[in-house]
Amino acid sequence: MAHAANDSYYVPHGSHWPLVGSVGLFTMLAGAANWLNGSSIGVYMLAIGALTIIYMVFGWFGTVIRESEAGIYNDDVDISFRMGMMWFIFSEIMFFAVFFGVLFYARTISIPWLGGDSNNFFTNTLLWENFTAEWPTNGPGNMGGEFEPMPPWPLPTLNTIILLTSGATITAAHHAIKAGHRSLLTTFLGLTWVLGFIFMACQAYEYYEAYAHLNLTLSSGMYGATFFMLTGFHGLHVTIGAIILLVIWLRCLKGHFTPEHHFGFEAAAWYWHFVDVVWLGLYIFVYWL
Amino acid sequence: MSEAVSHDSHHDDHGPAKGLTRWLFTTNHKDIGTLYLIFSLIMFFTGGAMALIIRAELFQPGLQFVDPHFFNQLTTMHALLMVFGAVMPAFVGLANWLLPMMIGAPDMALPRMNNWSFWILPFAFAMLISTLFMQGGGPAGGWTLYPPLVLQTGDAFPFMIFAIHLMGISSIMGSINVIVTILNMRAPGMTLLKMPLFVWTWLITAYLLLAVMPVLAGAVTMLLTDKYFGTSFFLGAGGGDPVLFQHIFWFFGHPEVYIMILPAFGVVSQIIPTFARKPLFGYEAMVYATATIAFLSFIVWAHHMFTSGMPIAGQMFFMFATMLIAIPTAVKVFNWTATMWRGEMTFETPMLFAVAFVILFTIGGFSGLMLAIVPADYQYHDTYFVVAHFHYVLVPGAVFSIMAATYYWLPKWTGKMYNETLGKTHFWLSMIGVNVLFFPQHFLGLAGMPRRIPDYAIQFADFNMVSSIGALIFGFSQLFFVWVIIDCVRNGKQATSQVWEGAEGLEWTLPSPAPYHSFETAPEIK
Numbered sequence: 001m002a003h004a005a006n007d008s009y010y011v012p013h014g015s016h017w018p019l020v021g022s023v024g025l026f027t028m029l030a031g032a033a034n035w036l037n038g039s040s041i042g043v044y045m046l047a048i049g050a051l052t053i054i055y056m057v058f059g060w061f062g063t064v065i066r067e068s069e070a071g072i073y074n075d076d077v078d079i080s081f082r083m084g085m086m087w088f089i090f091s092e093i094m095f096f097a098v099f100f101g102v103l104f105y106a107r108t109i110s111i112p113w114l115g116g117d118s119n120n121f122f123t124n125t126l127l128w129e130n131f132t133a134e135w136p137t138n139g140p141g142n143m144g145g146e147f148e149p150m151p152p153w154p155l156p157t158l159n160t161i162i163l164l165t166s167g168a169t170i171t172a173a174h175h176a177i178k179a180g181h182r183s184l185l186t187t188f189l190g191l192t193w194v195l196g197f198i199f200m201a202c203q204a205y206e207y208y209e210a211y212a213h214l215n216l217t218l219s220s221g222m223y224g225a226t227f228f229m230l231t232g233f234h235g236l237h238v239t240i241g242a243i244i245l246l247v248i249w250l251r252c253l254k255g256h257f258t259p260e261h262h263f264g265f266e267a268a269a270w271y272w273h274f275v276d277v278v279w280l281g282l283y284i285f286v287y288w289l
Numbered sequence: 290m291s292e293a294v295s296h297d298s299h300h301d302d303h304g305p306a307k308g309l310t311r312w313l314f315t316t317n318h319k320d321i322g323t324l325y326l327i328f329s330l331i332m333f334f335t336g337g338a339m340a341l342i343i344r345a346e347l348f349q350p351g352l353q354f355v356d357p358h359f360f361n362q363l364t365t366m367h368a369l370l371m372v373f374g375a376v377m378p379a380f381v382g383l384a385n386w387l388l389p390m391m392i393g394a395p396d397m398a399l400p401r402m403n404n405w406s407f408w409i410l411p412f413a414f415a416m417l418i419s420t421l422f423m424q425g426g427g428p429a430g431g432w433t434l435y436p437p438l439v440l441q442t443g444d445a446f447p448f449m450i451f452a453i454h455l456m457g458i459s460s461i462m463g464s465i466n467v468i469v470t471i472l473n474m475r476a477p478g479m480t481l482l483k484m485p486l487f488v489w490t491w492l493i494t495a496y497l498l499l500a501v502m503p504v505l506a507g508a509v510t511m512l513l514t515d516k517y518f519g520t521s522f523f524l525g526a527g528g529g530d531p532v533l534f535q536h537i538f539w540f541f542g543h544p545e546v547y548i549m550i551l552p553a554f555g556v557v558s559q560i561i562p563t564f565a566r567k568p569l570f571g572y573e574a575m576v577y578a579t580a581t582i583a584f585l586s587f588i589v590w591a592h593h594m595f596t597s598g599m600p601i602a603g604q605m606f607f608m609f610a611t612m613l614i615a616i617p618t619a620v621k622v623f624n625w626t627a628t629m630w631r632g633e634m635t636f637e638t639p640m641l642f643a644v645a646f647v648i649l650f651t652i653g654g655f656s657g658l659m660l661a662i663v664p665a666d667y668q669y670h671d672t673y674f675v676v677a678h679f680h681y682v683l684v685p686g687a688v689f690s691i692m693a694a695t696y697y698w699l700p701k702w703t704g705k706m707y708n709e710t711l712g713k714t715h716f717w718l719s720m721i722g723v724n725v726l727f728f729p730q731h732f733l734g735l736a737g738m739p740r741r742i743p744d745y746a747i748q749f750a751d752f753n754m755v756s757s758i759g760a761l762i763f764g765f766s767q768l769f770f771v772w773v774i775i776d777c778v779r780n781g782k783q784a785t786s787q788v789w790e791g792a793e794g795l796e797w798t799l800p801s802p803a804p805y806h807s808f809e810t811a812p813e814i815k
Contacts, residue, residue: 008395008809009394009395009396009474011316011395011396011400011806012316012400012401013316014306014310014311014313014314014315014316014404015314015316015401015404016313016314017401017405018314018401018402018404018405018408019313019314019404019408021405021409022405022408022409022411022412023412025409025412025455025458026412026415026416026455029416029451029454029455030416030448030451032447032451033416033447033448033450033451036446036447036513036517037444037447060401076473076474079473080398080399080469080473080474083398083468083469083472083473084398084399084402084465084466084469087464087465087468087469087499088461088465090499090500091461091465091499091500091502091503092503094499094500094501094503094504095503095504095506095507097503097504098503098504098507098508098537099507101537102511102522102533102537105530105533105536106528106529106530106533109530109533110525110528110529110530110532110533111528113530114525114528118600119600127525128525137528138527138528139521139524139525139526139527139528139529140525140526140528141521141524141525141526141527143519143521143524143526143527143528144519217519218514218518218519218520219518219519219520219521221521221526221527221528221529222521222522222527222528222529223528224520225511225514225520225521225522225527225529228520229510229511229514229520
């Protein structure tokens with residue numbers, strides 16, 4: 001970036017993108033709410049809102065990319081972006097922490113208590129007489145009917161290997177960008193997002209297996225609920241992360257970024273490592289233990 | 290700044306854009322601060338109108354004005370509007386206006402995102418308030434949204450959930466902006482322990498917000514899937530537990546109440562030294578006390594749930610952890626008092642509100658200590674004593690500090706002095722009104738009157754009538770507040786840049802009104 005020409009903090013002019021984003025969010029969520037209430041216009045509102053948000057993302061990020069390439073961001077702006085991304089990931093960690101917390105609570109507190117543990121003898125005897133605490137479970141009400149839990153082998157283990165490999169390839173890509181090896185960069189980064197989408201394909205197949213053959217659904221009591229919420233929100237983040245990586249890859253192909261300045265790449269890499277780490281937590285606590 | 294800079298980065302040197310687009314598209318911290326403050330005021334009056342209907346209904350026993358279901362909608366909506374619509378946006382508005390000026394920055398760190406943080410809110414609250422007109426009415430299960438009751442909400446349910454998601458998105462972006470601004474935009478020489486206390490309290494508040502708003506988002510998402518997608522997070526039959534929701538909610542909820550009070554501590558810590566004409570006593574102790582309160586806020590949540598059923602060890606832990614909060618809070622109250630000790634005090638309106646804050650917030654703190662004691666809480670839980678407690682910390686606490694801040698910085702914002710007589714009149718009306726309103730509620734609660742009921746037994750009649758009269762005084766004296774502000778803007782005398790004789794800090798080195806862009810050249814910090 002051209003430092004000599006610009007050492008003051010860039011404060012942008014008015015921007016219409018935030019308002020477009022607000023209208024998009026409102027339309028999408030109002031549409032989703034209408035849909036949940038059984039109204040026929042809900043799905044259309046949802047779709048229009050989602051398209052508006054996509055339009056906003058293109059416009060807003062496009063502006064930022066143009067400004068960045070024009071070199072009007074100085075080092076302080078760069079630091080603001082870095083800090084912003086780190087704190088955003090912190091908030092994401094807290095979001096996942098909730099669902100992990102629910103899983104731990106269910107396994108160490110609510111299910112043992114339903115089975116009569118601690119001072120809950122009468123809960124068990126009077127409410128759920130034949131229930132013995134165990135995991136996995138769909139609860140004393142046999143919610144969603146008999147099911148089989150998702151085994152850690154083969155798909156989840158394969159997915160672990162895929163995601164860990166993608167973590168390695170993105171690190172290789174990072175070394176390449178810093179060393180100025182553009183072809184290595186695009187190869188490894190391309191490999192990373194492809195691995196991301198392969199992961200998603202495996203996960204989609206796993207969900208299909210769960211619904212078609214294991215009778216494991218969202219309604220399968222606490223096991224089904226925590227399984228699908230944790231892996232589902234993780235999968236959503238992998239999808240978003242893979243799309244981000246794809247965009248960064250396209251930017252690399254267009255010759256964006258320099259060995260010194262490539263925050264967009266690094267932000268995507270941080271995000272990718274974050275979903276990677278969350279997956280390790282899932283693999284251990286949801287599939288294994 | 291070098292010569293070459295001017296062309297490129299001073300292209301926004303001109304003033305604000307003309308017309309409506311100035312406000313819709315603005316990336317200016319002062320414009321966005323103003324938007325937040327006005328939005329907060331509108332929500333304060335909307336939620337306040339609901340409170341007045343509640344107090345009118347409770348003026349005497351029996352059902353007078355509203356049916357019980359609508360009454361429950363009013364209590365729920367009053368709380369959601371006041372917490373998420375009035376108090377929090379007011380503090381974010383103050384943060385926007387003041388942080389860049391206090392730390393010597395040109396603007397907030399991420400100006401476009403700053404605009405988005407604000408412009409999500411009107412949409413979120415339009416969605417929330419619209420639920421009152423839906424089939425089955427608005428949410429009526431209380432702002433704590435406990436399942437299974439809240440799952441009985443009608444068509445309003447998903448709208449309420451999504452409105453909360455929107456508010457959360459707004460808060461998270463706002464907090465990221467605050468943290469990054471404070472950590473990255475300080476003028477050279479403004480070390481962390483030279484920052485004004487308002488900046489410190491907001492830094493810690495923003496951290497709390499980032500830590501707990503996603504938790505609330507997760508909690509309400511699980512409510513949504515429990516209702517519509519067959520999950521059983523909060524359903525015993527599936528191995529879940531309705532008490533689990535209470536744990537998650539209060540893991541958010543307790544830091545949330547400090548989110549609403551820590552910036553108030555910051556405001557008061559700015560105002561008292563100015564009018565006592567002495568530096569703040571124990572500045573560093575204040576910083577550490579704030580951080581301690583923030584830390585403790587994460588390990589006390591279950592004191593909201595003593596009657597929900599919990600092992601005795603849990604009750605003991607949460608009782609003692611809660612009582613520990615009294616220590617850093619007492620450090621603060623002591624330091625404010627010590628700042629005033631032997632000061633050359635004058636009592637302009639901001640100081641009156643600040644002193645009232647110290648005394649009345651402390652009353653709310655003490656009733657909080659009473660509530661922390663497990664066996665006593667069995668008696669107080671879900672009574673008007675709880676209502677009196679949290680209204681004391683939120684109204685003569687948080688809201689008074691917002692009013693103090695408004696009077697204190699209004700001359701800096703508008704360039705005009707408000708009318709001191711009018712300001713003091715507003716203070717005394719509010720001060721008397723709020724105590725007549727909430728103090729008798731302690732007695733009602735101790736006598737056993739439950740909260741969230743539209744009708745009550747005859748022995749509660751007298752104090753309820755007194756409380757309702759206080760509500761009328763307090764409510765309508767806030768219209769007077771608006772008049773004071775309008776009168777200030779229209780007829781106020783030109784304010785100096787220093788405004789207050791004893792005021793210290795970078796914001797007072799800027800002219801009044803503060804220029805559209807704050808410190809484009811970083812100031813020198815001694």
